[in-house]
Amino acid sequence: MAFDFQMYPTAPEFSTPAAYFSMEFALDQALKTYSGGLGFLAGSHMRSAYELKQNLVGIGILWSFGYYDQGRNEDMSMRADFRIKQYSFLQDTGLVFPINIHNAQVLVKALYLAPETFGTVPMFFLTTDIPENDYLSRTxxxxxxxxxxxxxVAQSILLGVGGGKLLDVLGRQTEVYHLNEGHGLPLAFYLYDKHGRDLEEVKKRLVFTTHTPELAGNEEHPVKLLHKMSFFGNxxxxEVERLxxxxxxxxxxxxxxxxxxxxxxxxxxVHGEVANEMWGHYQGICPIIAITNSQNGTYWxxxxxxxxxxxxxxxxLLARKKELKQELFKIVADQTGTLLDPEVLTVVWARRFASYKRADLILRHFERFLEIVNSEDRPVQVIWAGKPYPKDYGAIGLFNDIIAKTKNLNNCAVVTGYxxxxxxxLKKGSDVWLNTPRFPREASGTSGMTAAMNASVSLSIADGWIPEFVRHGENGFIIEHTDINQPDHVKDDIEATNVLDVLQNEIVPLYYGQPEKFLEIVKTGMREVEPEFESHRMATEYYERMYNAK
Structure with a gap:
């Protein structure tokens, strides 16, 4: 007997039954099924889809160890800890079914997250970590x-094939399958086989979101390995080669x-244009449009x-902002022993920690940085946070370098556990949200949206969503980027100067010398970030432009 889950009454304009596949979902602090921005985006999507009463279900994986717990070593450097997670709020569906990985049967168990738990659409999380499987399959x-x-590769098969098969086991009629990134690609071959190996039948049902604006970041593997791993199913x-x-x-x-x-x-x-430049010359691809990521206001x-x-x-507003800064500074003090001042201009750099995001760009001209932050009458406080991939030793080294470089500064701190x-x-307690990616490598970069919702102004390279929103000096601040064909070290030198120029010559004088004008910029950003960059707009666009597209 199939698990009986009930959809809420769906709105007529969102009645097309769809399923959303993502390798990660950031739904609540208690559920560790995400690493960074992709998960934050997926979580906001699931919340807005619920609030709009869309006929959508979410499919993900229940990660036994989560991503990792970011702790500290004795010298304050970063440490990655791995602990088993337990969740009382996930319901056992009683559904266990086989899929094929590496030409061997692996059993998949499905757990259910009810809509009322976190205010999301109905969601299912797949796991192979059950006693019926051998140890390798469990991992x-x-x-x-x-x-x-x-x-x-096995994780991709679990998400794509496991998710597709789960919907069949449930008996849910699904008209649209939405792949959030390419991780769940085996779903395409599952559908291809299911529908008589007719590519046009798959195209009627499958839609896709790409997030990676550089060729090297788009996953690929030797086809013989994928075949050996049962990536293509039956x-x-x-036939894969013939296609x-x-x-x-x-x-x-x-x-x-x-x-x-x-x-x-x-x-x-911007990313829509970049994606068309990257892939448009290939034969047989579908149209690529742009739907700008956004974040759920109710949650954030x-x-x-x-x-x-x-x-x-x-x-x-100012009184509440001061309270929020004080709440953030308690976290900073607890972790680092650094006491920050709520009256001082506070800049935060916080996001998934990857080298192209350049967390240390503001430190590149270090003597000038010190001059700015240590000003006697107009000081600046800076906080960093972010989780590097646990095997990205270069990014971990950069994280630790920032700790080492700033540990003796009374107005700087690096916090863990992002x-x-x-x-x-961090978003609620910051005055300025700093974003310094190498243009054009930030596909979207949604953290600035939720910062703006909480009275923090963007100071950002004009990449991702920023060109659609920021008007310099009116609702945020732009860091001018240089010619993308310059060598990286030249770009970094010029753009590091540009960051400090805007901070020292525009933002600091406004914050301390013209606080009413600074507040007006803050309020303009708060007003204008919604509804355009609130995820109700995004979730609606997916239905109107992708799910119902004919």
């Missing part, structure tokens, strides 16, 4: 983004998804800040 769902290639390797999916012996996940989908999207207007916005904004009560809870505290 497939242990670690999000496992560093072992075979394990990563589809013979000869023209193999280039130089490899299969690219993004390119293959574009060839199996009826429509795809990039996640900002501080109610008291927004009540003050709505009432046009500047005193109440998850939903800390992210919210």
């Amino acid at each position: 497939i769902s242990h670690h999000l983004y496992d560093a072992d290639t075979a394990a990563r 589809v013979p390797l000869e 023209g999916l193999v280039e130089n012996g490899n299969l690219n996940y993004t390119l293959t998804a574009l060839r199996f989908s009826r429509i795809a999207n990039g996640v900002s207007k 916005r501080d109610k008291q800040l927004h009540a003050a904004l709505a009432a046009n009560d500047d005193a109440a 998850e939903l809870g800390l992210s919210a505290a």
Whole structure:
């Protein structure tokens, strides 16, 4: 007997039954099924889809160890800890079914997250970590983004094939299957086999979101390895090759998804253009449109800040902002022993920790940085946070370098544990949200949206969503980027100067010398970030432009 889950009454305009597949979901601090921005985006999508009463279910993986717990060594450097997670709020569906991985049967168990738990659409999380499986099979769902290639391939099969089969086991009629990134690509081959190996039948049902604006970041593997791992299910390797999916012996996940989908999207207007430049010359790909990522206001916005904004009560807004800064500074003091001042301009850099995001750009001209932050009459406080991939030793080294470089500065701190809870505290407690990616490598970069919702102004390279929102000096601040064809070290030198120029010559004088004008910029950002960059708009666009597209 199939598990009986009930959809809430769906709105007529969102009645098309769809399923959303994502390797990670950031839904609540208590549920460790995410690593960074992709998960934050997916979580906001699931919340807005619920609030709009869309006929959507979410499919993910229950990671036994989560991503990792970010702790500290004795010298304050970062440490990655791995602990088994337990969740009383996930319901056992009683559903256990087989899938094929590496030509062997692996059993998959499905757990259910009810809508009322966190205010999301109905969601199912898959695990292989059950006693019925051998140890190797159990480890497939242990670690999000496992560093072992075979394990990563197996995780893709679990998400794509396991998710597709779960919907069939449930007996749910699904008209649209939405792949959030290429991780769940085996779903395409599952559907291809299910629908008589007719590519057009798959294209009627599959849509795809790509998030990665550089070729090297789009996953690909030798086709022989994928075949050996049962990535293609029942589809013979000869047919995969006949479909023209193999280039130089490899299969690219993004390119293959574009060839199996009826429509795809990039996640900002800039990224939509970049994605078309990257993939548009390939034969057989679907149209790529732009649907800019966004974040759920119900979850992210501080109610008291927004009540003050709505009432046009500047005193109440400033008082609440000071409270939120003090709450953040308690976290900073608890972790680092550094006491920060709520009256001082506070800049935060916090997001998934990757080298192209350049967490240390503001430190590049270090003597000038010190001059700015240590100013006697107009000081600046800077906080960093972020989780590097646990096997990205370069990024971990950079994280630790920032700790070492700033540990003796009384107005700088690096905090660990960048998850939903800390992210919210940083956005609510910052005055300026710093974003310094190498252009054009930030596909979207949604953290600045939720910062703006909470009275923090963006100071950002004009990449991702920023060109669609920020008007310099009106609702945020732009860091001018240089010619993208320059060598990286030249770009970094010039853009590091540009960061400090805007901070020292524009933001600091406004904050201390013209506080009313600075507040007006803050309030303009708060007003204008919604509804355009609130995820109700995004979830609506997916239905109107992707799910219902004919």
